Amino acid sequence: MVMWCYSSVVVTDPGGVPPNWRPLTDEENGDANPLVGSGYGSAQLDPKQSAMVAVSQEIRFCHKCKQFKPPRAHHCSVCESSSYMNSSGRRCILKMDHHCVWVVNCVGALNYKYFLLFLFYTFLETTLVSLLLLRVFMEFFNEGEIDETPGSLAATFITFVLNIAFTLSILGFLIMHITLVGANTSTIEAYEKKTSPKWRYDLGWKKNFEQVFGLDKKYWFIPAYSEDDLRRLPALHGFEYPTRPDLEPLQQH
Ligand SMILES: [Zn+2]
Numbered sequence: 001m002v003m004w005c006y007s008s009v010v011v012t013d014p015g016g017v018p019p020n021w022r023p024l025t026d027e028e029n030g031d032a033n034p035l036v037g038s039g040y041g042s043a044q045l046d047p048k049q050s051a052m053v054a055v056s057q058e059i060r061f062c063h064k065c066k067q068f069k070p071p072r073a074h075h076c077s078v079c080e081s082s083s084y085m086n087s088s089g090r091r092c093i094l095k096m097d098h099h100c101v102w103v104v105n106c107v108g109a110l111n112y113k114y115f116l117l118f119l120f121y122t123f124l125e126t127t128l129v130s131l132l133l134l135r136v137f138m139e140f141f142n143e144g145e146i147d148e149t150p151g152s153l154a155a156t157f158i159t160f161v162l163n164i165a166f167t168l169s170i171l172g173f174l175i176m177h178i179t180l181v182g183a184n185t186s187t188i189e190a191y192e193k194k195t196s197p198k199w200r201y202d203l204g205w206k207k208n209f210e211q212v213f214g215l216d217k218k219y220w221f222i223p224a225y226s227e228d229d230l231r232r233l234p235a236l237h238g239f240e241y242p243t244r245p246d247l248e249p250l251q252q253h
């Protein structure tokens, strides 16, 4: 499971911006769906969702890629320099969270869930190993005798300590990301917003969770999305995000 999630994070494209992407004008917004034109899925929104999806009026432009940026996208300088990513060597990532050295990939809109699952399963695994190692010590202290030599016991102890440290650091990371998912904030946005008490993508923790993990419970624990979820949740494609109806886009600054 750990390996499955890990390879999913590594292999899955975090979500690049197609070369011809540009923000929709108001007239276009009426009938054209941005996802259809760009060939990135064909999400059709029902009127209720459409009302919630407020396309940002703030037009963002990436000077390195020399093209427009969708809302919540960020330019990754690490991906930019790794030429295997794309031929042009420039890279804006949809809802970029961070560039992760462990998975040698950016974590963005399309692989954030896989990254979180990877963290979760790694945490479970290291916890399990810690408990197993702990049992070895319990037996040693309780019964006073053990098959192992002092040398191997010391090695087990060091492994145990390192494992505990690793487990705790993953736990910290996991808690941080659970908090971020609950607030519908990427790591980058968490650094950027700082003072703003109202976050326009924050729809309540349940909806925020669904925007990352999908509505289909069967898919919550595996690094994949159901067809239904990809159709009904535009946020999974990374180009547009529902915003809080009570917060106008202009109030964000
Ligand atoms: Zn860029």
Ligand SMILES: [Zn+2]
Binding pocket: 076, 077, 078, 079, 080, 098, 099, 100, 105, 106, 107
């Ligand atoms: Zn990157």
